[in-house]
Amino acid sequence: MTTRLRRVNSGILLAAVCSFGLAGCNTASNLATPNVTNAPAAGFASIEPGSEEEFIINVGRRIYFDKGSATISSEAKMTIDNQAVWLKQNKKWLVKVQGHADDPGSEAAQKTLSAKRAAAVQSALVxxxxxxxxxxxxxxxxxxxxxxxxxxTCQSQNRRVVVNLRDEFDASAPQRN
Structure with a gap:
Protein backbone atom coordinates (compact mmCIF):
# COMPACT_ATOMS: atom_id res chain seq x y z
CA MET A 1 0.00 0.00 0.00
CA THR A 2 2.79 2.47 0.80
CA THR A 3 4.52 1.71 -2.50
CA ARG A 4 1.28 2.35 -4.33
CA LEU A 5 0.74 5.61 -2.37
CA ARG A 6 4.29 6.72 -3.21
CA ARG A 7 3.66 6.05 -6.92
CA VAL A 8 0.42 8.07 -6.85
CA ASN A 9 2.10 10.94 -4.96
CA SER A 10 5.08 10.82 -7.34
CA GLY A 11 2.67 10.89 -10.28
CA ILE A 12 0.85 13.89 -8.88
CA LEU A 13 4.13 15.68 -8.19
CA LEU A 14 5.41 14.89 -11.68
CA ALA A 15 2.15 16.14 -13.24
CA ALA A 16 2.32 19.35 -11.21
CA VAL A 17 5.96 19.98 -12.19
CA CYS A 18 5.23 19.28 -15.87
CA SER A 19 2.17 21.50 -15.85
CA PHE A 20 4.03 24.34 -14.16
CA GLY A 21 7.00 23.88 -16.45
CA LEU A 22 4.84 23.89 -19.58
CA ALA A 23 2.84 26.86 -18.38
CA GLY A 24 6.08 28.71 -17.68
CA CYS A 25 7.37 27.87 -21.15
CA ASN A 26 4.13 29.02 -22.71
CA THR A 27 4.31 32.35 -20.91
CA ALA A 28 7.91 32.89 -21.96
CA SER A 29 7.17 32.12 -25.61
CA ASN A 30 4.12 34.41 -25.59
CA LEU A 31 6.33 37.30 -24.56
CA ALA A 32 8.69 36.63 -27.46
CA THR A 33 5.97 36.07 -30.08
CA PRO A 34 3.99 39.09 -31.29
CA ASN A 35 0.21 38.88 -31.24
CA VAL A 36 -0.73 38.67 -34.92
CA THR A 37 -4.26 37.33 -34.47
CA ASN A 38 -5.86 40.66 -35.34
CA ALA A 39 -3.19 41.88 -37.75
CA PRO A 40 -4.39 42.73 -41.28
CA ALA A 41 -4.05 39.96 -43.84
CA ALA A 42 -1.14 40.23 -46.24
CA GLY A 43 -2.08 42.25 -49.28
CA PHE A 44 -5.03 43.91 -47.52
CA ALA A 45 -3.15 46.03 -45.01
CA SER A 46 -3.91 49.31 -46.75
CA ILE A 47 -7.57 49.13 -47.74
CA GLU A 48 -8.61 52.69 -48.30
CA PRO A 49 -11.98 53.70 -46.86
CA GLY A 50 -14.49 54.26 -49.66
CA SER A 51 -12.48 52.18 -52.12
CA GLU A 52 -13.76 49.41 -54.35
CA GLU A 53 -11.61 46.98 -52.37
CA GLU A 54 -13.34 48.00 -49.16
CA PHE A 55 -16.73 47.46 -50.77
CA ILE A 56 -15.82 44.01 -52.08
CA ILE A 57 -14.08 42.76 -48.94
CA ASN A 58 -16.07 44.38 -46.14
CA VAL A 59 -19.54 44.78 -47.64
CA GLY A 60 -19.90 42.17 -50.36
CA ARG A 61 -21.15 42.65 -53.87
CA ARG A 62 -22.91 39.36 -54.67
CA ILE A 63 -26.50 38.44 -53.96
CA TYR A 64 -27.72 34.91 -54.68
CA PHE A 65 -31.18 33.74 -55.73
CA ASP A 66 -33.16 30.53 -55.63
CA LYS A 67 -33.66 28.59 -58.83
CA GLY A 68 -36.09 30.31 -61.19
CA SER A 69 -36.68 33.17 -58.74
CA ALA A 70 -36.10 36.92 -58.61
CA THR A 71 -37.27 37.12 -54.98
CA ILE A 72 -34.70 38.49 -52.55
CA SER A 73 -34.08 36.18 -49.58
CA SER A 74 -33.75 37.40 -45.98
CA GLU A 75 -30.02 36.63 -46.11
CA ALA A 76 -29.65 38.67 -49.30
CA LYS A 77 -31.55 41.55 -47.66
CA MET A 78 -28.80 41.78 -45.04
CA THR A 79 -26.18 42.16 -47.78
CA ILE A 80 -28.31 44.78 -49.53
CA ASP A 81 -28.72 46.66 -46.23
CA ASN A 82 -24.92 46.80 -45.88
CA GLN A 83 -24.50 47.83 -49.51
CA ALA A 84 -27.01 50.65 -49.13
CA VAL A 85 -25.30 52.03 -46.03
CA TRP A 86 -21.92 51.96 -47.77
CA LEU A 87 -23.23 53.46 -51.03
CA LYS A 88 -24.96 56.32 -49.19
CA GLN A 89 -21.66 57.10 -47.45
CA ASN A 90 -19.63 56.86 -50.68
CA LYS A 91 -21.60 58.89 -53.19
CA LYS A 92 -18.75 59.23 -55.69
CA TRP A 93 -19.49 55.73 -57.04
CA LEU A 94 -21.93 54.84 -59.77
CA VAL A 95 -23.47 51.38 -59.53
CA LYS A 96 -24.00 48.82 -62.27
CA VAL A 97 -26.33 46.09 -61.02
CA GLN A 98 -25.64 42.99 -63.10
CA GLY A 99 -28.09 40.09 -63.13
CA HIS A 100 -27.12 36.52 -64.02
CA ALA A 101 -28.97 33.23 -64.38
CA ASP A 102 -28.29 29.51 -64.70
CA ASP A 103 -31.75 28.02 -64.62
CA PRO A 104 -33.62 25.71 -66.95
CA GLY A 105 -35.24 27.45 -69.90
CA SER A 106 -34.43 29.25 -73.08
CA GLU A 107 -31.71 31.85 -73.42
CA ALA A 108 -34.39 34.55 -73.74
CA ALA A 109 -36.05 33.36 -70.51
CA GLN A 110 -32.68 33.50 -68.73
CA LYS A 111 -32.06 37.06 -69.92
CA THR A 112 -35.49 38.07 -68.64
CA LEU A 113 -34.94 36.36 -65.28
CA SER A 114 -31.49 37.90 -64.84
CA ALA A 115 -32.90 41.36 -65.67
CA LYS A 116 -35.66 40.84 -63.08
CA ARG A 117 -33.06 39.87 -60.46
CA ALA A 118 -31.02 42.98 -61.20
CA ALA A 119 -34.14 45.18 -61.07
CA ALA A 120 -35.15 43.63 -57.73
CA VAL A 121 -31.76 44.48 -56.19
CA GLN A 122 -31.78 47.99 -57.64
CA SER A 123 -35.29 48.55 -56.28
CA ALA A 124 -34.21 47.29 -52.84
CA LEU A 125 -31.25 49.69 -52.84
CA VAL A 126 -33.51 52.59 -53.84
CA THR A 153 -24.56 23.51 -55.73
CA CYS A 154 -22.13 24.63 -58.40
CA GLN A 155 -24.86 25.97 -60.69
CA SER A 156 -26.40 27.96 -57.85
CA GLN A 157 -23.34 30.25 -57.87
CA ASN A 158 -24.46 31.49 -61.28
CA ARG A 159 -27.90 32.57 -60.01
CA ARG A 160 -26.72 35.91 -58.75
CA VAL A 161 -26.64 39.68 -58.96
CA VAL A 162 -23.31 41.46 -58.78
CA VAL A 163 -23.28 45.07 -57.61
CA ASN A 164 -20.31 46.66 -59.37
CA LEU A 165 -18.90 50.09 -58.68
CA ARG A 166 -18.12 52.35 -61.66
CA ASP A 167 -16.43 55.71 -62.18
CA GLU A 168 -18.65 56.49 -65.17
CA PHE A 169 -21.69 55.20 -67.00
CA ASP A 170 -20.97 52.54 -69.61
CA ALA A 171 -22.71 51.76 -72.90
CA SER A 172 -25.36 49.64 -71.17
CA ALA A 173 -26.52 52.57 -69.02
CA PRO A 174 -29.57 54.51 -70.15
CA GLN A 175 -28.81 58.00 -71.38
CA ARG A 176 -28.39 60.36 -68.44
CA ASN A 177 -29.31 64.05 -68.53
Missing amino acids: QRGVDPKRMWTKGYGVERPVTDCDEV
Whole structure:
Protein backbone atom coordinates (compact mmCIF):
# COMPACT_ATOMS: atom_id res chain seq x y z
CA MET A 1 0.00 0.00 0.00
CA THR A 2 2.79 2.47 0.80
CA THR A 3 4.52 1.71 -2.50
CA ARG A 4 1.28 2.35 -4.33
CA LEU A 5 0.74 5.61 -2.37
CA ARG A 6 4.29 6.72 -3.21
CA ARG A 7 3.66 6.05 -6.92
CA VAL A 8 0.42 8.07 -6.85
CA ASN A 9 2.10 10.94 -4.96
CA SER A 10 5.08 10.82 -7.34
CA GLY A 11 2.67 10.89 -10.28
CA ILE A 12 0.85 13.89 -8.88
CA LEU A 13 4.13 15.68 -8.19
CA LEU A 14 5.41 14.89 -11.68
CA ALA A 15 2.15 16.14 -13.24
CA ALA A 16 2.32 19.35 -11.21
CA VAL A 17 5.96 19.98 -12.19
CA CYS A 18 5.23 19.28 -15.87
CA SER A 19 2.17 21.50 -15.85
CA PHE A 20 4.03 24.34 -14.16
CA GLY A 21 7.00 23.88 -16.45
CA LEU A 22 4.84 23.89 -19.58
CA ALA A 23 2.84 26.86 -18.38
CA GLY A 24 6.08 28.71 -17.68
CA CYS A 25 7.37 27.87 -21.15
CA ASN A 26 4.13 29.02 -22.71
CA THR A 27 4.31 32.35 -20.91
CA ALA A 28 7.91 32.89 -21.96
CA SER A 29 7.17 32.12 -25.61
CA ASN A 30 4.12 34.41 -25.59
CA LEU A 31 6.33 37.30 -24.56
CA ALA A 32 8.69 36.63 -27.46
CA THR A 33 5.97 36.07 -30.08
CA PRO A 34 3.99 39.09 -31.29
CA ASN A 35 0.21 38.88 -31.24
CA VAL A 36 -0.73 38.67 -34.92
CA THR A 37 -4.26 37.33 -34.47
CA ASN A 38 -5.86 40.66 -35.34
CA ALA A 39 -3.19 41.88 -37.75
CA PRO A 40 -4.39 42.73 -41.28
CA ALA A 41 -4.05 39.96 -43.84
CA ALA A 42 -1.14 40.23 -46.24
CA GLY A 43 -2.08 42.25 -49.28
CA PHE A 44 -5.03 43.91 -47.52
CA ALA A 45 -3.15 46.03 -45.01
CA SER A 46 -3.91 49.31 -46.75
CA ILE A 47 -7.57 49.13 -47.74
CA GLU A 48 -8.61 52.69 -48.30
CA PRO A 49 -11.98 53.70 -46.86
CA GLY A 50 -14.49 54.26 -49.66
CA SER A 51 -12.48 52.18 -52.12
CA GLU A 52 -13.76 49.41 -54.35
CA GLU A 53 -11.61 46.98 -52.37
CA GLU A 54 -13.34 48.00 -49.16
CA PHE A 55 -16.73 47.46 -50.77
CA ILE A 56 -15.82 44.01 -52.08
CA ILE A 57 -14.08 42.76 -48.94
CA ASN A 58 -16.07 44.38 -46.14
CA VAL A 59 -19.54 44.78 -47.64
CA GLY A 60 -19.90 42.17 -50.36
CA ARG A 61 -21.15 42.65 -53.87
CA ARG A 62 -22.91 39.36 -54.67
CA ILE A 63 -26.50 38.44 -53.96
CA TYR A 64 -27.72 34.91 -54.68
CA PHE A 65 -31.18 33.74 -55.73
CA ASP A 66 -33.16 30.53 -55.63
CA LYS A 67 -33.66 28.59 -58.83
CA GLY A 68 -36.09 30.31 -61.19
CA SER A 69 -36.68 33.17 -58.74
CA ALA A 70 -36.10 36.92 -58.61
CA THR A 71 -37.27 37.12 -54.98
CA ILE A 72 -34.70 38.49 -52.55
CA SER A 73 -34.08 36.18 -49.58
CA SER A 74 -33.75 37.40 -45.98
CA GLU A 75 -30.02 36.63 -46.11
CA ALA A 76 -29.65 38.67 -49.30
CA LYS A 77 -31.55 41.55 -47.66
CA MET A 78 -28.80 41.78 -45.04
CA THR A 79 -26.18 42.16 -47.78
CA ILE A 80 -28.31 44.78 -49.53
CA ASP A 81 -28.72 46.66 -46.23
CA ASN A 82 -24.92 46.80 -45.88
CA GLN A 83 -24.50 47.83 -49.51
CA ALA A 84 -27.01 50.65 -49.13
CA VAL A 85 -25.30 52.03 -46.03
CA TRP A 86 -21.92 51.96 -47.77
CA LEU A 87 -23.23 53.46 -51.03
CA LYS A 88 -24.96 56.32 -49.19
CA GLN A 89 -21.66 57.10 -47.45
CA ASN A 90 -19.63 56.86 -50.68
CA LYS A 91 -21.60 58.89 -53.19
CA LYS A 92 -18.75 59.23 -55.69
CA TRP A 93 -19.49 55.73 -57.04
CA LEU A 94 -21.93 54.84 -59.77
CA VAL A 95 -23.47 51.38 -59.53
CA LYS A 96 -24.00 48.82 -62.27
CA VAL A 97 -26.33 46.09 -61.02
CA GLN A 98 -25.64 42.99 -63.10
CA GLY A 99 -28.09 40.09 -63.13
CA HIS A 100 -27.12 36.52 -64.02
CA ALA A 101 -28.97 33.23 -64.38
CA ASP A 102 -28.29 29.51 -64.70
CA ASP A 103 -31.75 28.02 -64.62
CA PRO A 104 -33.62 25.71 -66.95
CA GLY A 105 -35.24 27.45 -69.90
CA SER A 106 -34.43 29.25 -73.08
CA GLU A 107 -31.71 31.85 -73.42
CA ALA A 108 -34.39 34.55 -73.74
CA ALA A 109 -36.05 33.36 -70.51
CA GLN A 110 -32.68 33.50 -68.73
CA LYS A 111 -32.06 37.06 -69.92
CA THR A 112 -35.49 38.07 -68.64
CA LEU A 113 -34.94 36.36 -65.28
CA SER A 114 -31.49 37.90 -64.84
CA ALA A 115 -32.90 41.36 -65.67
CA LYS A 116 -35.66 40.84 -63.08
CA ARG A 117 -33.06 39.87 -60.46
CA ALA A 118 -31.02 42.98 -61.20
CA ALA A 119 -34.14 45.18 -61.07
CA ALA A 120 -35.15 43.63 -57.73
CA VAL A 121 -31.76 44.48 -56.19
CA GLN A 122 -31.78 47.99 -57.64
CA SER A 123 -35.29 48.55 -56.28
CA ALA A 124 -34.21 47.29 -52.84
CA LEU A 125 -31.25 49.69 -52.84
CA VAL A 126 -33.51 52.59 -53.84
CA GLN A 127 -35.94 51.67 -51.03
CA ARG A 128 -33.01 51.93 -48.64
CA GLY A 129 -32.13 55.44 -49.82
CA VAL A 130 -29.59 54.98 -52.62
CA ASP A 131 -30.13 57.53 -55.40
CA PRO A 132 -31.56 55.75 -58.47
CA LYS A 133 -29.77 58.22 -60.78
CA ARG A 134 -26.47 56.59 -59.77
CA MET A 135 -27.58 53.09 -60.80
CA TRP A 136 -28.46 51.06 -63.86
CA THR A 137 -29.14 47.39 -64.48
CA LYS A 138 -28.14 44.83 -67.05
CA GLY A 139 -29.35 41.24 -67.34
CA TYR A 140 -26.74 38.88 -68.79
CA GLY A 141 -28.67 35.64 -68.63
CA VAL A 142 -26.23 32.74 -68.95
CA GLU A 143 -23.55 34.76 -70.80
CA ARG A 144 -21.14 35.17 -67.87
CA PRO A 145 -21.13 32.11 -65.64
CA VAL A 146 -18.94 32.09 -62.55
CA THR A 147 -18.53 28.39 -63.10
CA ASP A 148 -19.55 25.88 -65.73
CA CYS A 149 -20.65 22.66 -64.06
CA ASP A 150 -23.50 20.21 -63.70
CA GLU A 151 -23.73 19.96 -59.91
CA VAL A 152 -26.69 21.76 -58.37
CA THR A 153 -24.56 23.51 -55.73
CA CYS A 154 -22.13 24.63 -58.40
CA GLN A 155 -24.86 25.97 -60.69
CA SER A 156 -26.40 27.96 -57.85
CA GLN A 157 -23.34 30.25 -57.87
CA ASN A 158 -24.46 31.49 -61.28
CA ARG A 159 -27.90 32.57 -60.01
CA ARG A 160 -26.72 35.91 -58.75
CA VAL A 161 -26.64 39.68 -58.96
CA VAL A 162 -23.31 41.46 -58.78
CA VAL A 163 -23.28 45.07 -57.61
CA ASN A 164 -20.31 46.66 -59.37
CA LEU A 165 -18.90 50.09 -58.68
CA ARG A 166 -18.12 52.35 -61.66
CA ASP A 167 -16.43 55.71 -62.18
CA GLU A 168 -18.65 56.49 -65.17
CA PHE A 169 -21.69 55.20 -67.00
CA ASP A 170 -20.97 52.54 -69.61
CA ALA A 171 -22.71 51.76 -72.90
CA SER A 172 -25.36 49.64 -71.17
CA ALA A 173 -26.52 52.57 -69.02
CA PRO A 174 -29.57 54.51 -70.15
CA GLN A 175 -28.81 58.00 -71.38
CA ARG A 176 -28.39 60.36 -68.44
CA ASN A 177 -29.31 64.05 -68.53
